[in-house]
Amino acid sequence: MRSASLLGTSCVASGVLLGALAQPPEASAAVERLTTIEVGSAGDQLGVDATPNTECRGPEAITFISASEYAILDTLNARIARGRVGQGVSATSSFTGVGYARDFLLSRGGPVVFDSMSRSVVLLGQSGAVEARLPVPPDVPLGGAARLAFSGNRELLLSTPGQQPVELGAPVGAPSIERLSGTAAMPDMTYEFRKTAENRAVLRLSGSPMPDLPTELRVESSLTIANAQVVSRDQEGRTYVLLEELSGGMGFEGPTRLLRYGRDGVLTGTVEVPVADYDCTPNRPIAVAPDGRVLFLGIRISQPVEILELRFEAPGTAPTAPGRQGARSGNVELLTADERMMRFLEEMNGGNGVEPLSARTKPITRARVLERAREARDLRWTVSAANYARPGLPSSCRPAIGEHWKRSPVLEGRIGQEVTAGPYRWGGFHPEVAHFRQRQKEGALASDVCTCRNEEYGYCVIDDAIGFDCSGFVSYSWGSSYHTTSGLSRISDEIGLADLRPGDAVNRAGRHVRLVTEVQRGERGIVIRVIESAVSCGRICDAEYTPGDLRHYRPIRFRGVQN
Numbered sequence: 001m002r003s004a005s006l007l008g009t010s011c012v013a014s015g016v017l018l019g020a021l022a023q024p025p026e027a028s029a030a031v032e033r034l035t036t037i038e039v040g041s042a043g044d045q046l047g048v049d050a051t052p053n054t055e056c057r058g059p060e061a062i063t064f065i066s067a068s069e070y071a072i073l074d075t076l077n078a079r080i081a082r083g084r085v086g087q088g089v090s091a092t093s094s095f096t097g098v099g100y101a102r103d104f105l106l107s108r109g110g111p112v113v114f115d116s117m118s119r120s121v122v123l124l125g126q127s128g129a130v131e132a133r134l135p136v137p138p139d140v141p142l143g144g145a146a147r148l149a150f151s152g153n154r155e156l157l158l159s160t161p162g163q164q165p166v167e168l169g170a171p172v173g174a175p176s177i178e179r180l181s182g183t184a185a186m187p188d189m190t191y192e193f194r195k196t197a198e199n200r201a202v203l204r205l206s207g208s209p210m211p212d213l214p215t216e217l218r219v220e221s222s223l224t225i226a227n228a229q230v231v232s233r234d235q236e237g238r239t240y241v242l243l244e245e246l247s248g249g250m251g252f253e254g255p256t257r258l259l260r261y262g263r264d265g266v267l268t269g270t271v272e273v274p275v276a277d278y279d280c281t282p283n284r285p286i287a288v289a290p291d292g293r294v295l296f297l298g299i300r301i302s303q304p305v306e307i308l309e310l311r312f313e314a315p316g317t318a319p320t321a322p323g324r325q326g327a328r329s330g331n332v333e334l335l336t337a338d339e340r341m342m343r344f345l346e347e348m349n350g351g352n353g354v355e356p357l358s359a360r361t362k363p364i365t366r367a368r369v370l371e372r373a374r375e376a377r378d379l380r381w382t383v384s385a386a387n388y389a390r391p392g393l394p395s396s397c398r399p400a401i402g403e404h405w406k407r408s409p410v411l412e413g414r415i416g417q418e419v420t421a422g423p424y425r426w427g428g429f430h431p432e433v434a435h436f437r438q439r440q441k442e443g444a445l446a447s448d449v450c451t452c453r454n455e456e457y458g459y460c461v462i463d464d465a466i467g468f469d470c471s472g473f474v475s476y477s478w479g480s481s482y483h484t485t486s487g488l489s490r491i492s493d494e495i496g497l498a499d500l501r502p503g504d505a506v507n508r509a510g511r512h513v514r515l516v517t518e519v520q521r522g523e524r525g526i527v528i529r530v531i532e533s534a535v536s537c538g539r540i541c542d543a544e545y546t547p548g549d550l551r552h553y554r555p556i557r558f559r560g561v562q563n
Helices: 331-337 339-348 366-377 433-441 455-460 470-477
Strands: 015-017 031-037 061-064 069-074 079-084 089-094 101-107 110-115 120-124 130-135 147-150 156-159 166-169 190-197 200-206 216-221 224-233 239-246 256-261 267-273 286-288 294-298 305-310 380-382 396-398 403-405 418-420 492-494 505-508 512-522 525-534 539-545 554-558
Touching: 061 101, 061 286, 061 294, 069 089, 069 101, 101 147, 110 147, 190 224, 200 224, 216 224, 216 239, 224 286, 239 286, 339 455, 366 433, 366 470, 366 512, 366 525, 366 539, 396 403, 403 455, 470 512, 470 525, 512 539
Parallel strands: 015 216
Antiparallel strands: 031 305, 061 069, 069 079, 079 089, 101 110, 110 120, 120 130, 147 156, 156 166, 190 200, 200 216, 224 239, 224 525, 239 256, 256 267, 286 294, 294 305, 380 418, 492 554, 505 512, 505 554, 512 525, 525 539
């Protein structure tokens, strides 16, 4: 695969941003709630998984179809939902053959979807079936902020934080991909982000079909710049940049702003994006219409999905009131409501609640933590018929009718085949990889991606199943007994972002945890590379995140780690 050419040398503009925080959506004139969409699987609803102790999952992307119509990638319901601006969704197009849809684009040949489970980009036909499939290179992380884009030569790009976009070409058996006329999901160009100082950065653009537009944009801030990415370019030639800043707190605190640059490269407007006011951050939360109208997709747990309109203010405009609404993650409520479930999961995996702290925090080097994590990620095993299914046990997640085991999509149709990585299993934990191998050879069920919080259904835990959930994987990597995401506080301490190192973790208590393998702080901004066991991957996988993707997470360090 070829890396996209990232050129551009002329310096054309500089914009100065204030570091003050904006107001919450309810109080800010720059943000208007246009509509709400109920959560569910009906035709006018969107799927959101509010189950605790798993990563937040819901609609992953929004884009414009025209100046007045939008489309949403409804990942959990496996469909693309369509609606009009100011109204909810009214039409859907279901698709099949996709394990987990992380991003999409609209092309003349049909929707193009990035499937993180199958490590491929697929072109969907009118029936919703996969018409063509394009493999993604093995060095591209399956999870995290991996996004599709159109290149100037009508082929596809896949970009991840901190790396040059990879030029994929077009799906095998399909014509060259061309952006659907009237949409503005992503410009026909590539860009390169470079930090020149803690509070300054440059975006170099290339491949645009409009040669009179700027090839370089400059960004300045009163805060630390963590990352910046080109979101879109409208029909007037204005460029939209998403900027992530850090305010110097313990974790990933700081504003996220959308910047608008004119055709001459001069900064003409800014608006704060209210990512911290919502529980879930979609992979592509912002859509820019051809005329420059901007929508934001906001997702809160156990509440309707919101579509907001963001309106730009002049550069340097101070907010009319100090402060902002804090993150409404609901973690405290979740931890209180699900204390019994957390205790149940820990006891199921061998914990007794009175195990000495010294036994749970045995010394381990950082090198050994990473070695154990990669051993589980790179585990190769062959799926037997017994691992695959049980008579009378359908692969279905409908707890209310007694169906609460669901096979990971990465294992579908794989009987007798070798697969890589320990599978995701809700509530799953193994003290050693050898324990997984033994249970697998004995014929235990492999994986379980059906997660629920209802005590009446036994918390949807199948005793005869193997694999790792998110906290089970981190507990295993640290050489500890099993702890849930909320229970990890008993064996770890919170640290600052500046102290985050390989072998530490980023944790969202009550939701999800990720093991850190690398922290990149350099010209390409701040990028956190992790290994995680996630439902969205269906197994243990690599992922990359920017600080903006981790706004609700806290850096933590295992008390037994050394070196």
